[in-house]
Structures are given as structure tokens and as C-alpha cells.
Amino acid sequence: MKKDIILAGVGGQGILSIATIIGYAAIESGLNLKQAEVHGMSQRGGDVQSHLRISDKEIFSDLIPHGGADLILSVEPMEALRYMPYLAENGWFITNTTPFVNIPDYPDTNKLMDEIKSIKNNVAINADQIAKDLGSSRSMNMVMLGAASLFLDIPYDKLEEGIKFIFGRKGEKVVESNLKAMKAGKDFAEKNKT
Amino acid sequence: MKKLLLLGDEAIAQGALDAGISGAYGYPGTPSTEIVEYIQRNKEAIEKDIHRTWSANEKTALEETLGMSYAGKRVIVTMKHVGLNVAADPYMNSALTGANGGVIVAVADDPSMHSSQNEQDSRYYAKFALMPAFEPSDQQEAYEMPFLAFDISEKYHLPVMMRVTTRLSHSRAGVDRREILKENEKHLPENPNQFMLLPAFARKKFKHLLAIQDDLVKESENSPFNKYTDGKDRSLGIIACGLAFNYLMENYEEGKCPYPVLKISQYPIPRKQVEKIISECDEILVLEEGMPLVEEMLTGFLGNKKIKGRMDGSLPRDGELNPQIVRKALKLPELPSLEIPQIVAGRPPALCVGCPHADTYKALKVLINKYGQGHVFSDIGCYTLGFLPPYQAINTCVDMGASISMAVGAADAGLFPAIATIGDSTFGHSGMTPLLDAVISKANIVVLILDNEITAMTGMQESQVNGRIENICIGVGVEKEHIHVINPLPRNHEDNVKIIQEEINYNGVSVIIPRRPCIHVHGKKKK
Numbered sequence: 001m002k003k004d005i006i007l008a009g010v011g012g013q014g015i016l017s018i019a020t021i022i023g024y025a026a027i028e029s030g031l032n033l034k035q036a037e038v039h040g041m042s043q044r045g046g047d048v049q050s051h052l053r054i055s056d057k058e059i060f061s062d063l064i065p066h067g068g069a070d071l072i073l074s075v076e077p078m079e080a081l082r083y084m085p086y087l088a089e090n091g092w093f094i095t096n097t098t099p100f101v102n103i104p105d106y107p108d109t110n111k112l113m114d115e116i117k118s119i120k121n122n123v124a125i126n127a128d129q130i131a132k133d134l135g136s137s138r139s140m141n142m143v144m145l146g147a148a149s150l151f152l153d154i155p156y157d158k159l160e161e162g163i164k165f166i167f168g169r170k171g172e173k174v175v176e177s178n179l180k181a182m183k184a185g186k187d188f189a190e191k192n193k194t
Numbered sequence: 195m196k197k198l199l200l201l202g203d204e205a206i207a208q209g210a211l212d213a214g215i216s217g218a219y220g221y222p223g224t225p226s227t228e229i230v231e232y233i234q235r236n237k238e239a240i241e242k243d244i245h246r247t248w249s250a251n252e253k254t255a256l257e258e259t260l261g262m263s264y265a266g267k268r269v270i271v272t273m274k275h276v277g278l279n280v281a282a283d284p285y286m287n288s289a290l291t292g293a294n295g296g297v298i299v300a301v302a303d304d305p306s307m308h309s310s311q312n313e314q315d316s317r318y319y320a321k322f323a324l325m326p327a328f329e330p331s332d333q334q335e336a337y338e339m340p341f342l343a344f345d346i347s348e349k350y351h352l353p354v355m356m357r358v359t360t361r362l363s364h365s366r367a368g369v370d371r372r373e374i375l376k377e378n379e380k381h382l383p384e385n386p387n388q389f390m391l392l393p394a395f396a397r398k399k400f401k402h403l404l405a406i407q408d409d410l411v412k413e414s415e416n417s418p419f420n421k422y423t424d425g426k427d428r429s430l431g432i433i434a435c436g437l438a439f440n441y442l443m444e445n446y447e448e449g450k451c452p453y454p455v456l457k458i459s460q461y462p463i464p465r466k467q468v469e470k471i472i473s474e475c476d477e478i479l480v481l482e483e484g485m486p487l488v489e490e491m492l493t494g495f496l497g498n499k500k501i502k503g504r505m506d507g508s509l510p511r512d513g514e515l516n517p518q519i520v521r522k523a524l525k526l527p528e529l530p531s532l533e534i535p536q537i538v539a540g541r542p543p544a545l546c547v548g549c550p551h552a553d554t555y556k557a558l559k560v561l562i563n564k565y566g567q568g569h570v571f572s573d574i575g576c577y578t579l580g581f582l583p584p585y586q587a588i589n590t591c592v593d594m595g596a597s598i599s600m601a602v603g604a605a606d607a608g609l610f611p612a613i614a615t616i617g618d619s620t621f622g623h624s625g626m627t628p629l630l631d632a633v634i635s636k637a638n639i640v641v642l643i644l645d646n647e648i649t650a651m652t653g654m655q656e657s658q659v660n661g662r663i664e665n666i667c668i669g670v671g672v673e674k675e676h677i678h679v680i681n682p683l684p685r686n687h688e689d690n691v692k693i694i695q696e697e698i699n700y701n702g703v704s705v706i707i708p709r710r711p712c713i714h715v716h717g718k719k720k721k
């Protein structure tokens with residue numbers, strides 16, 4: 001078993017919590033893990049990415065090679081496309097569709113969606129909307145984690161434990177709303193894998 | 195015991211703690227910051243009251259480290275690569291004084307300049323100083339190296355370097371812990387003159403340092419971190435340093451490389467193994483993260499066609515390595531991959547919405563529009579982003595503290611106005627001494643000390659000058675009437691422009707302190 005995942009987004013969108021939960025679940029499942037993340041300069045509203053590698057064998061490189069990612073998981077549509085060179089031939093491309101516009105030359109969103117829809121294995125999901133409908137707009141990233149959970153080869157209950165582990169300090173309510181968000185993302189992806 | 199999930203930086207910190215340090219010194223700098231931060235929040239470190247507060251800059255940090263070593267304790271000092279330039283004086287001299295308690299100088303390099311103003315390879319410093327260096331290839335080695343590094347440091351009475359690069363610093367993996375060692379008892383150096391570098395002593399010490407080099411090479415030859423793995427195909431031999439070893443293995447199923455491989459993680463380079471691989475293989479590929487240090491040593495001035503690497507174009511001359519660059523150098527077929535779609539636009543970092551620096555720059559911009567571009571010397575921190583539109587307010591960024599000194603030099607040359615913008619932490623690091631120069635030479639400059647009450651750029655560390663800036667300026671000799679604190683808020687815009695204008699008009703040293711906390715300060719403030 002080997003899963004190489006590129007996590008992408010904009011500084012402050014919560015991709016590191018996704019990485020932490022998957023990482024926790026992987027370790028609890030007895031797997032090896034390497035997770036390279038970006039610190040520093042790029043956190044001021046710039047693009048951020050994390051390379052997350054899980055395997056039952058020894059993992060060498062901290063970085064995923066070009067053409068090697070089983071999954072691109074992005075909380076922002078344009079950021080998802082930025083990491084296309086990493087996607088493996090049969091890899092899955094899973095992205096939130098809500099743009100995060102903080103630059104003047106942000107591309108036309110219809111064209112962006114055309115580009116995304118042209119990718120072989122894609123799941124495009126309006127995670128901001130789903131999170132809002134659930135009354136917890138801040139758990140958009142958990143909706144995305146839920147959508148990705150179908151492709152991770154990690155038991156779902158381990159991810160649930162991961163959420164309890166990292167949000168536990170913030171109380172029962174926060175844990176519940178994040179669990180719900182993850183479930184909603186999973187349900188959506190089950191219906192909409194193309 | 196359960197594995198700990200640690201960043202490379204954190205693994206060094208945990209290793210140093212378990213190897214019995216009594217102190218960690220340093221100044222923040224990406225990608226080294228997490229070493230001291232980990233120690234600052236580590237329960238055991240807090241219980242043992244390991245020294246763990248930030249120093250004013252890397253030079254003071256390294257000197258404090260030598261003081262703790264003098265008193266017999268094990269100690270680690272951390273910095274980014276350019277920090278070692280600042281600390282170079284005590285670093286070079288510490289090779290002569292040596293260590294009493296074990297000393298690790300942990301330096302994190304940033305090839306590809308993810309968040310740095312240059313790329314340099316600290317292994318050159320280790321070679322320059324004739325000091326051993328350790329370069330972990332993964333998190334487990336990063337954890338284990340401090341144990342051996344301290345042993346060697348104490349055996350030879352010599353500080354040692356630990357060098358990491360961005361990708362290992364900021365990548366997490368599971369780490370197994372070892373048995374924890376006790377701290378050293380306090381004890382003075384056996385030789386009371388050990389740290390006395392009068393020329394008469396220093397000459398002897400330098401000869402001694404030269405004399406032990408062969409022993410250090412032997413340590414490397416016997417090091418558990420340097421590994422020679424034979425391979426059937428001797429048309430190529432590969433020397434892979436530190437992290438580069440992983441990029442090599444990544445390209446072979448389960449790491450089964452057909453060629454002989456020498457992994458180097460401890461320096462000086464192990465002569466025996468290098469001689470073996472060179473004599474047994476037709477060609478040698480050298481993989482190094484950073485600059486071609488080993489490659490240059492092997493090719494020599496006259497060149498050697500047998501040696502491939504960054505200098506003959508097998509690998510790029512600059513920037514960090516990655517699996518695909520190494521793959522190409524191994525002449526393996528590329529993995530099929532797609533291009534970045536053209537529609538994707540760049541998303542450069544920017545000042546946060548509501549950032550105090552933004553309002554300062556808006557006020558300053560009014561005066562830039564009046565006097566023209568080219569008058570503002572700046573420095574390193576979040577506020578360097580004031581270079582980008584819409585502010586376009588600053589013209590230089592060189593090294594920490596250079597804003598004030600360059601403004602002084604430009605004013606001496608007749609540039610008017612000459613304005614400096616410098617962050618509070620940067621001012622504490624290296625701004626006070628050039629301000630003294632300005633006062634002494636009565637330079638006609640305006641210094642804006644952008645006080646957001648924190649070291650924001652590197653992730654919210656306490657700023658050493660917090661609450662002390664006005665007094666420091668007065669102490670240095672700036673006239674009280676020409677020190678102003680302003681609040682950079684939109685509603686104060688007009689007033690702030692006026693104050694800056696008045697101080698531009700004053701022929702002498704003026705300091706304006708725009709003071710408003712970084713919007714992320716609350717709740718995040720750390721020791």
C-alpha cells in the first residue's frame with residue numbers, strides 16, 4: 001500500500017489540519033508516513049502545499065516526484081491546477097470549487113472549471129457551500145477530507161479518531177460539526193466520482 | 195515506546211534534549227526556527243528548566259553557547275544559514291577555543307531560497323573552520339546525531355556543526371527515541387587557558403586543530419551515518435550527501451540501486467570509502483543538496499571528467515534537489531506527467547489585510563510620491579512585502595540591519611531624503627549599532643522602526659526590544675524631540691504623513707516608531 005498526496009490551498013485555509021488528521025490516522029493504522037510542509041514566507045496569503053506520503057514500506061524522499069501523486073487534494077480550484085505536474089497517470093484530482101480571490105489577475109472561473117472537468121479522474125465539490133449548509137462554514141477543509149477519504153485506503157473510523165484527537169480540546173460541539181462535515185464530503189464524493 | 199511524529203527540526207531538538215543539553219540558544223530564521231520552538235514548549239525541557247529563550251541575534255546566541263560550554267554543559271545553538279554569517283566571528287574562533295561541554299552549532303540552509311535572501315551551503319563553513327559536520331538524511335538520523343555529535347565534541351574538545359536543509363527541517367516522520375542521558379555537571383575547563391585566544395595561545399591551538407584532522411577523518415570513516423553499499427554495476431558509483439540519499443533511493447524500487455553507493459552524512463569526508471568508490475567505478479555521480487562541495491574537492495582545479503554532478507551539468511548548478519532532477523541525472527526515463535495549465539496565475543505572498551505595516555507604507559507613499567522613488571532603504575521581515583504593489587514603497591533589502599546603515603551611507607553621499615524602514619525584531623538584531631553610527635556622524639536620515647510588537651515573519655516569536663525601543667534610541671543618542679511614536683491606522687493617516695514630513699525636514703537623525711500589534715499577535719504570542 002502506498003498513497004502519495006499533494007495537499008494544496010492558500011495560507012490560512014487549513015490544509016495543515018487535513019494533513020495532521022490523515023497523518024494521525026496513518027500512524028494509528030501502523031503505516032509509515034512522511035509529510036513535508038511549507039513554513040514561512042508563503043503563509044501570508046500565498047500558495048501553500050504539503051506533500052503527504054503514506055506507505056507500508058520504507059518511504060525515502062520527503063517530496064513526491066512529478067508524475068507520482070495518487071491524489072491531489074485542494075481546498076481551492078486554481079491551487080489544485082498548480083500541482084498538475086505531480087499527478088500520476090491514474091491519480092485522482094479532488095478540489096473545492098470555491099475560488100479564493102486575493103490577486104488581481106485571478107482567472108475566469110468558468111474557464112477554470114472547464115480545465116478541471118477535463119481531467120480524467122476528478123471530483124469537484126463546492127465544499128464551502130456544503131459546510132455553510134451544515135452551519136459550520138469553518139469546516140470546509142473537513143468536507144474536503146471526507147471527499148478524499150474514499151481514495152485513502154485508511155479506515156474511515158481512524159480519520160474520525162483523528163478529528164477527535166485534534167479538535168478534542170475545543171469541545172464536543174466542534175468535534176461533532178467537523179465529523180458531520182467530513183461525512184457530508186464523503187457522501188458527495190460517493191455520488192459524484194467521474 | 196511509541197514513535198514520535200516529528201519535523202526534522204523537532205527531531206534535532208528532541209535528540210539534543212535526550213542527549214543531555216542544558217541550553218538551547220538561537221535567533222529565529224526559516225527553516226531553523228522549530229528547533230528552539232520545540233524545546234520552548236517541551237514539557238521535560240520546561241521541568242528541567244533548560245535555557246530556551248531567544249537571543250538578540252545569532253552572534254550573541256553563539257557566544258552565550260560558548261559560555262555555557264565553558265561552564266561544562268552540553269548546549270545547542272540554532273540559526274538559518276545567513277545567521278551563521280552574523281555569527282561567523284565566534285564560530286571561526288570557537289574552532290580554536292574548542293568546547294568544554296559539548297557544542298552543536300545547528301544550521302538550516304535554504305537552497306532554492308524559499309524564504310531567504312540568498313542560498314549558501316554551511317558545510318563550507320565547517321570545512322573552513324576545520325570542524326566536523328553532520329548532515330542527516332532523515333528524521334531518525336536527525337534525532338540520533340546529537341548523541342554522537344556531543345560525544346565527538348567532548349572527545350576532541352571541539353564544537354561540531356549539524357547541517358540540515360529546508361525539506362528535512364520541515365518534513366515530519368516517525369522517530370524512535372533512545373535512552374535519555376543526564377545533563378553534565380557544571381565544571382570549568384581543565385586547561386584554564388582553553389578559551390584564551392592571545393596570539394601565543396592561538397597559534398598552538400591552531401596547530402592542534404590541524405593535527406587532529408586525521409583523527410576526525412577516521413571518525414567519519416567509522417561513522418554509523420556514512421554507509422557504503424556495494425552494487426553489481428560499476429559503470430557508475432554514486433556519492434549521495436545527506437538528504438540527497440533519499441532522492442537517489444526514491445528512484446529505485448525499494449531503494450535497490452544497482453550501483454555502488456556511498457552515503458555521506460558525517461564530515462570531513464571519509465577518505466577510505468571515497469578512494470574505494472572512485473577506484474572501483476568508471477564514473478562518479480555526486481549528489482549534494484546545496485553547493486558542489488564534495489564534487490569540487492574530488493574534481494580539483496584541473497578537473498576530472500570522471501566526476502559528474504552540479505559542475506558538469508548533470509544536475510542544475512543551483513537550487514534544491516528533488517526526485518525528478520536526480521532521476522534525470524541517473525538517466526532513468528521520466529515518469530509521464532502533465533504541465534501546469536496556462537490559466538494558473540501566480541499568488542505571491544502579501545501583507546495581511548489590516549496589517550499595521552500597510553498603513554505605515556500608505557503614509558510613507560505620500561512622501562515617496564513627492565520626492566520620487568529611490569529613497570527608502572528597507573530590511574528583512576513581513577514589511578519587505580511593502581516592495582510589491584500596491585505599496586511599492588521600498589527600494590532595498592540586503593541583510594538584517596542594513597536599512598539604517600545604507601541610509602547613513604547614502605545620506606553621506608548627499609541623497610535626500612534618506613529613509614530607513616526596519617522591523618522591531620530586526621532593529622534588536624542589528625539596528626542599534628548602525629543607529630549609533632548615524633548619531634555619531636550626525637547623518638541626515640529618518641528611521642522608521644515598524645513596531646508590530648513581535649517577530650512576525652518567522653511565526654510570532656517574542657521581540658527582544660519589545661517595550662524598550664524609545665529608551666534604546668535615547669540611550670544611543672537620538673534627540674528626544676526627534677523620536678515619535680505614531681499609531682499606523684487609516685484614521686491617523688494625515689497626521690502620520692505630517693510627522694514624517696517634519697522629520698524629513700529636520701537635518702539630523704530622526705526616529706519614528708509606527709506602533710500597532712501584528713493582527714495575529716493576540717493569542718499567538720509565544721515566549
Ligand SMILES: Cc1ncc(C[n+]2csc(CCOP(=O)(O)OP(=O)(O)O)c2C)c(N)n1
Pocket residue numbers: 221222223224274276277280310311574575576577594616617618619620621646648649650651652657
Ligand atoms: C541573519 C538573519 N537571521 C534571521 C533571518 C530570518 N528573519 C527574516 S525576517 C526576521 C524577523 C523579522 O521580524 P521584524 O523585524 O520584527 O519584522 P516583522 O516580520 O515582524 O514585520 C527574521 C528573524 C534573516 N533573514 N537573517
Ligand code: SF4
Pocket residue numbers: 044544545546548549550551576646650651712713714
Ligand atoms: S503576519 Fe502580521 S506583520 Fe506580517 S503581514 Fe500579517 S499582519 Fe502584517
